[in-house]
Amino acid sequence: MDAQEWKEVFSFICSVEFWRMGVLWTLSLIYSYFQLFRQTLFSAKSKSKPYSPRCSPSSIATRRPICIVTGATSGLGAAAACALSREGYYVVLVGRSLDLLSKIASDIKEQSGDACVKAFQVDLSSFKSIWNFKREFQQWLSDMNMHCSVQLLINNAGILATRSRVTTEGCDKIMATNYVGAFCLTKILLPLLQNSPIPSRVVNVTSFTHRSVSSMKINKETISGKCFSGSRIYPFAHVYEYSKLCLLLFSYELHRQVKLVEQSSQVSVIAVDPGTVKTNIMREFPKCISQLAFFTLRLLGLLQSSEEGVCSILDAALAPPEISGVYFFGGNGRTLKSSPLSYNSKLAKDLWEASSDLFIELQLASGHTT
Template sequence: MSTLNDTTIIITGATNGIGQVAATELARMGARVVLVGRDAQKSAAVAQAITAQTGNPAVDVLLADLSSQAEVRRLAGEILARYPRIDVLLNNAGAVFGSRQLTVDGIERTFALNHLAYFQLTNLLLERIKASAPARIVNVSSAAHSGATLDFDDLQGQRRYSAFGAYSKSKLANLLFTYELARRLAGSGVTVNAVHPGPVATGFGRNNGGLWGVVFRLIAPLMRTPAQGAATSIYVASSPELAGVSGKYFSDSKAVESSRASHDAAAAARLWQVSAEMTGLPAAGA
């Protein structure tokens, strides 16, 4: 992608932090950016700010609560109706929850938002992305995946829940999904890669009250700026030198090794099967 002119980039979690910075910089490069957010007023304000900063009027807004599978399906339908091509899908939305919560679908919220939303939205858009090749899928993971393993008998933390444990497992799931999808899309012209943004001072984590909220506020001054955190996502989404590079994990704009558990092909295949069942999608996929 030597130029982003005439390209369409979908970005989830695009109205705050690294998602907003990525959207701004990709718009500055000439792309049409489609911001996916939850709040209409905030999303519209961010879109206006991006256009003002970049001079690019091609900044669109779509609204969805990605923890709801019905909302993800509606969002995918709107994207397919409006955009004849999808050059980049940047799955960026995510959160950590201090206490165990359930979504409207009865699914543990961290797993639903951080993993199943990536899986469901990507698969619903996949035929359009393949038809747009060369195209890219970028999944925001985290170094928090290190040390995590998936217990398929307790994926939703019903027996044992900790906020960081649930988050770490969801970020491991992002990598397992990335590598499995890259295997399935080999030769299609669609690349799939994951990124670690680093610890970034954004609104992330501040949705929690009590001790968790206090902790995120205390450590914010020690963290990266959103611009620093977004740099790797922007690089992987746009750099011409990554044309054809797939199935990799990037940190500080360099390919790095992820954990041994993230390379467990059997676990990745099993997670795909379980995720397909949970979202009502065909397991064959890709």
């Protein structure tokens, strides 16, 4: 490395955000595994099973159920798409790079000759792109003479940017991709999920980092991330934690909402935390820092490959239809209690209302009102 690169590394190591990740995130992860160990230990003593078995997807009039996977260009998204294709789903890949999506689609078809895959180029940080996807997706269903419904939506797309970026719609890039995009996509596709002739499900991929958030203020400025863009030093670690807690609160509130509207609703909602997985999410970090982080996690036995980490996502996706409003962690169909703050129902309702208001604003600004 040259002098400039060493300077950047030194500056990164001296930042508050680096130590927040190194200390709080590690403690949050260790606590999650400790909680899992304690729960498993007590369950063993009581001879009860602390996990949910997987169920195979049902066919619809001899046709494959449809699964949409966001962030499917690499890492967990690509691994989940491959695995769910083997389970019998017609997998719809969603991501920003059409070239990478095409490669993943080809890989899936190579692994299984009868795999059914379709790719759509979508930027989850853009409401306009999400709305265009809905229109193109419904047109594709019509052209293929397929039932106008979705059986499984996996909100997996996520980024960890080290610099402040603002989308064309004025939102912080991390918040827009990790939370606002997932909320908008789910809200737009909810009628298709409810229209499914078999039980359908939303799986939101969250993170143990949500435990590092001790309090939060709900308003449109914080949800959109606008309040962070004016900071002298961009608090990217805090923004990431916040986005994952929002996604978790949203999962629990959506679970309550669909059950409240219709007691016999067939739509279930599950949050899932795959733990630490070796992906390219730290691509904006100095290379030596990301390598050190992976080395340390591997040394502690906490680092997983995408193929290992995807097990928790599959547990959530293939859990029995009656399982809803829970937090999967650790694989083998195991669930945990998330942070106490994530179960604050008033906070979740406030988030729902503020997110719905932001949704309407983005809808009006984009000119898509129908």
